[in-house]
Amino acid sequence: MSSENLNDLIGSGVGDSAGGKYRNVIISGVMGVKGDVECTDFKCSGVSKVDGSIKADSILVSGVNNVNGDIKCKELTVEGSLNVAHGVSAEKVQIYGVFKVNDDLNSEIFISRGGFTINGLLNAENIDIRLFVKCKVREIGGQSINVCRDNTNSIKFFEKILETFSMPQRLIVDTVEGDDIYIEYTNAKIVRGKNVKIGPGSNIDIVEYKDKFEKDDNANVKEFKKI
Amino acid sequence: MDNNDLISKKELLEITGISYGQLYRWKRKNLIPEEWFIRKSTFTGQETFFPKAKILERVNKILSMKDDLSLDDLANMLSPNPSEIVLSLDEIKKRNIVSLISLELYIKTFGEEKEFSFNSILYIYIVDEMIIAGDINLEEGKIILETLKENYNKFNGKNCDLLFVRKFGVSTCFLVSSGSEVYFESGAKIIKRLNVAGIIEELKIKLVNGGEPNE
Known part of the structure; x- marks a missing residue:
């Protein structure tokens, strides 16, 4: 996108703005954007609500952002909280905060170090999820899928607290399909893949594998078969 | 559509030898349309099914072409949205994409155009196929x-079918969105039902490969 003749949208106070094409959108105050936004950089460190879709090269949300449409971008980083009413398509998604998508999420790379809820399909080439809080997604599909619980000491301290607030460090998912799969602390109905490895703390109803299947002693797999 | 026409995801991978990773990659790149993923509940829970003939043809096509073209090129070729191809009259003639008769018919109907957009070529191509057949x-x-010129754009790139109907020698044609069912009185006869997306694919391949040169 050519950035010539385009202005920045800077929201550092409180107010509403129209959508449209911008060069950079930087929101550090409280801002409502009425309409679709197209820009190069979208940064929100304040509170914003976009009443439409966002199309950008890179999106960084370190504040609180609600999007009432789709997101289309190359890079999406969520450090704060982002809520998307429809789908997301990106090349790289990184989550360090809280992320909610009401539809499908398509990306080449998906990295999560936070929490997310995806009410559709999470479709990515490489999926790397570290569980800190409860993560929920309807379906996962991709090439390599890696889900593990973070083992750094700092979080161990919070583990009990999180569990009492019914937010265990778990992934809840219906189906997982991929080529190379490693999952732990996951509740899934069906896991299908070429090489499947189920780590500790998992509750899986059915595993269907093609080449290799490994199971941790502390994992609970009701049924597995080679196809 | 009855169950015989559907193929489950598992069967598809078995028959074609592709992996989940590939399937999801192609889905992400829109090489396989969203509406072909049909979710049904079975005794093992939710399963995904595909229209059998369509998906097998598509997978074979992708497998045969993916060595020559990048996935993005393929996606561009297979998507039902018109590409940004513009050809001059001479080029169309030279590359023998449509017959001269249909081309002249188009020019006679709408006057001569300096450059033909992808859509215009598509209209001529559709008519050409039907005339030749x-x-x-x-x-x-x-x-x-x-009809095409006036109405095709209203579908906004969505998949649609062209129906050509004749009754007692009187003929008419119309466009309906793909997959919808239409019924006629018994005297009317559907001469042809064409899927425009299918034609677009054919045409794109022809445009990319160049078509045979006109003798």
């Missing part, structure tokens, strides 16, 4: 051209 005559070709 002997389904319609030139006069009817004109009706189809006019």
